[in-house]
Amino acid sequence: MAAMSGGVDSSVCALLLQRAGCDVRGATMVLRDAAVPVAGAGPHGAACDVAPCGSSRDVEDARAVCRRLGIPHDAFDLRSRFDAAVIRPFCDAYLAGRTPNPCIDCNRHLKFEALQQRRRELGLQYVATGHYARRRWNEASGRWQLLRALDTAKDQSYVLYHLTQDTLAHMLFPLGGLTKDEVRALARDHGFVTADKPESQDICFVPDGDYAGFIEGYCGDASAFAAGEIVNREGRVLGEHGGLVHYTIGQRKGIGVAASEPLYVVEKDVAANRLVVGFKDELESRGVVARDVNLVSGDALDGRRHVQVKTHYRQRPVDAVAQQTGPDELTVTFDEPQRPAAPGQAVVIYDGEVVLGGGTAVRTF
């Protein structure tokens, strides 16, 4: 079963499986939007909104690619699950002052849990996705390992740290050894309608980028939208903010306070509804504590382990020491001070090309 988002990567994913001689069927998750498109509907693209990920337009595109490949295509209505597993937690996290990563939740609960469930129901062997990542069987440990993509510029293993051994055993990542250029070239060669679709960006269910407005519309009024003071580390009032929901740790734009140098958010004081800001040199962090930990490649962490860590999707991994500090708690100490991670973000640790695992940042130090 090839998970097809309606983008170029998953289109090529299906193509490569077919080329490899697999018996492929495409599957698209309908995550939001109005109607589930009816099979055989007219040509795609007629006055559709440009919307990434799970919209009716994407379902049409995925279906068109499957038709071209001559493989069956199914659309699964996962809208209510998307709401419960992604949107709701996303809003709750923001309202509590954290900075969630909805793409991680979506991968975890929909692309993997829900699609694997479908796979079992259909009696199929694998779910394949268009992620730029690789897996490898480790003879020594008798476990599957999750690896970074060969094209490190496009590597997406960061969003997969939560995979289980059982899921990994039934996953394929056909794009893990390719570059984006190669993938696009393949798509063009095969005349896929998705060949030149832009890279997805922004939160798929908030296409205009106004996530705060979305949360307000979804959850109604809340204290996270209340105006409050902007202060520096010494407690001096520098201005007023328009609700803590608009800010995240490390943020520079949108503070609205002019100073000799740029100011960054160094802390969100939810209890006092105050935004604490400081200069760049006040944005130093020695490490981060993560919960909801998953060690995807199976290795337990014995004592202190030298690793590389990312606290953001597009960060280059930095050297650090990771240590299990509780039954479900991981403490990562950077070798050199870093920009702080925002609570709610994913902390992912690597040993070279192997993804060891990760968790959700709960606090920094």
Add this chain to the structure above:
RNA sequence: UGGGGUAUCGUCCAACGGCAGGACUCUGGUUUUUGGUACCAGCUACCUAGGUUCGAAUCCUAGUACCCCAG
């Protein structure tokens, strides 16, 4: 009120009498399957009224506002 000082983008500061420049904010763009970051670009100002001068942000006079010291 007596003496002194300062008035320039939204903010903070520059500019020998010769096209008003920078930092920050803001806006836009690039990058990006999250928020952010980073990078690039752009907008906006000489307190008012006179005078001197070929030419005034700059020199002079008056007004206005603010600051400091005297109270």
